[in-house]
Amino acid sequence: MWWDNAVIYQVYLRSFQDSDGDGVGDLPGVLARLEHIAKLGAGAVWLSPVYPSPNYDFGYDVSDFSAVHPDFGTLDDLDALITRAHELGLRVMLDFVPCHTSIEHPWFREHPEYYVWAKEIPNNWRAAFGGPAWELDPQSNRYYLSSFFPEQADLDWHNPQLRAAMAGALRFWAQRGIDGFRLDALDRISKDAELRDEPPAAGPPPLPLDPADAELEHPFSRNAPGLEVPLKTIREAVGDALLVGEVFLPTTELGPYLEWLDICFSFETMFAAGDGEALTEAITAALQNSRPGWVLSNHDFDRLATRAGPGNGRAATLLLLCLPGPAFIYQGDELGMGNGVPATPVQDRHGRDQLRMPMRWDESESAGFTTGTPWLSTGEAEVPSVSAQERDPHSTLTLVRAAVTLRAELDGPVAVESPAPGTVVVTRGDHVIAVNLSAEPQPGPPADGLELEANPGDGRDLSVIPPHGGWIARRPR
Numbered sequence: 491m492w493w494d495n496a497v498i499y500q501v502y503l504r505s506f507q508d509s510d511g512d513g514v515g516d517l518p519g520v521l522a523r524l525e526h527i528a529k530l531g532a533g534a535v536w537l538s539p540v541y542p543s544p545n546y547d548f549g550y551d552v553s554d555f556s557a558v559h560p561d562f563g564t565l566d567d568l569d570a571l572i573t574r575a576h577e578l579g580l581r582v583m584l585d586f587v588p589c590h591t592s593i594e595h596p597w598f599r600e601h602p603e604y605y606v607w608a609k610e611i612p613n614n615w616r617a618a619f620g621g622p623a624w625e626l627d628p629q630s631n632r633y634y635l636s637s638f639f640p641e642q643a644d645l646d647w648h649n650p651q652l653r654a655a656m657a658g659a660l661r662f663w664a665q666r667g668i669d670g671f672r673l674d675a676l677d678r679i680s681k682d683a684e685l686r687d688e689p690p691a692a693g694p695p696p697l698p699l700d701p702a703d704a705e706l707e708h709p710f711s712r713n714a715p716g717l718e719v720p721l722k723t724i725r726e727a728v729g730d731a732l733l734v735g736e737v738f739l740p741t742t743e744l745g746p747y748l749e750w751l752d753i754c755f756s757f758e759t760m761f762a763a764g765d766g767e768a769l770t771e772a773i774t775a776a777l778q779n780s781r782p783g784w785v786l787s788n789h790d791f792d793r794l795a796t797r798a799g800p801g802n803g804r805a806a807t808l809l810l811l812c813l814p815g816p817a818f819i820y821q822g823d824e825l826g827m828g829n830g831v832p833a834t835p836v837q838d839r840h841g842r843d844q845l846r847m848p849m850r851w852d853e854s855e856s857a858g859f860t861t862g863t864p865w866l867s868t869g870e871a872e873v874p875s876v877s878a879q880e881r882d883p884h885s886t887l888t889l890v891r892a893a894v895t896l897r898a899e900l901d902g903p904v905a906v907e908s909p910a911p912g913t914v915v916v917t918r919g920d921h922v923i924a925v926n927l928s929a930e931p932q933p934g935p936p937a938d939g940l941e942l943e944a945n946p947g948d949g950r951d952l953s954v955i956p957p958h959g960g961w962i963a964r965r966p967r
């Protein structure tokens with residue numbers, strides 16, 4: 491399939507490129523920058539939610555599933571973007587948000603039966619961003635289930651009319667030429683119809699959770715039996731479009747999702763990013779148990795350059811781009827952007843502003859992002875812009891382009907190991923990829939013929955993997 495080895499570039503629309511000077515990125519802005527994405531060697535672009543939204547969760551609180559937010563442009567702008575992207579050989583993916591809507595979605599009042607309600611707080615379920623997962627609706631004097639922000643109400647996929655409405659929305663986009671969907675928070679699509687209490691946690695959670703939520707196991711509030719009905723609805727609506735699951739579970743639990751989806755993000759790998767041994771374990775588990783999409787960063791968690799630890803960003807990027815299967819680059823990762831400065835005023839109540847700083851296109855005051863005032867401060871010029879990095883043969887952008895080009899040549903049997911502290915060594919057929927995320931030099935695997943180095947000079951002596959470095963080489967014959 492087209493995505494088997496694709497690089498998929500995540501555009502966080504609000505922060506990518508503004509075209510009309512209102513300080514918010516938009517679809518014509520993306521259109522104007524498609525060449526940048528194509529030049530990276532990406533096969534697809536994934537747009538963060540394009541829909542109308544009151545922006546309590548910046549688009550993940552959808553108020554109309556079949557329209558474009560006026561801040562981003564019009565349906566015609568999206569059509570034009572799809573057309574141009576296809577001309578450039580890029581597929582276009584939307585972010586689809588199946589598990590909740592904004593409480594300002596007309597359905598919330600016109601079709602309350604699409605949501606999950608209770609007269610009294612029925613159980614101990616917790617919201618992902620803190621607090622109980624139940625909110626009082628003063629108008630009806632009932633509680634609605636709200637697994638994220640209070641302004642987001644969970645949908646009830648047990649209801650066949652809701653399923654039909656969501657299928658209609660997906661078909662609407664598939665018919666416009668959308669090639670794939672990233673499905674948001676999919677572990678929440680199936681919940682216990684009896685709303686039973688979660689039991690206490692038996693140990694620490696496999697992936698990071700809000701502290702109160704981490705005190706519970708989650709057999710009922712998420713990932714409950716009965717997944718096949720909603721997932722079949724989604725699959726049938728989109729035909730053979732790419733379906734990527736954002737399923738916040740360890741890879742050992744992704745099997746039932748992958749009966750309907752093409753790939754799921756490997757979050758264990760993402761959270762292991764600075765630790766060679768943990769990375770080796772997570773990559774191995776993902777390859778054994780699932781069809782992983784490798785994520786360097788996204789708009790929810792620390793950026794790779796920050797998460798991987800000082801000096802490790804380039805080596806970790808090289809590694810993740812050379813793993814078998816689709817890899818996702820979040821805008822700015824190709825520049826080595828780390829977390830930005832906290833925004834004033836605060837935009838995201840869950841503290842994610844620092845991950846959503848505008849792209850740095852050039853060295854001008856607003857970095858070429860806008861002619862107006864950016865919705866989030868662009869902060870200090872922590873990394874050089876696209877235009878500066880394009881001129882620099884040693885820049886992160888140059889490295890990422892070279893790694894994406896080399897990816898196409900990597901195939902054959904895969905083996906992943908951590909032969910020395912802090913290292914990850916991946917063999918792929920004729921190639922070996924070696925990175926060292928520790929501060930000490932480590933012995934390298936047998937190698938012959940340097941292909942690419944994470945930092946200038948890393949491949950000078952292939953018997954060594956330098957600290958915070960790495961390389962790709964040919965394996966000896």
Ligand code: NOJ
Binds near residue numbers: 547674789
């Ligand atoms: C995951 C999205 O990536 C995140 O930004 C959002 O807040 C939650 N899902 C809720 O939709």
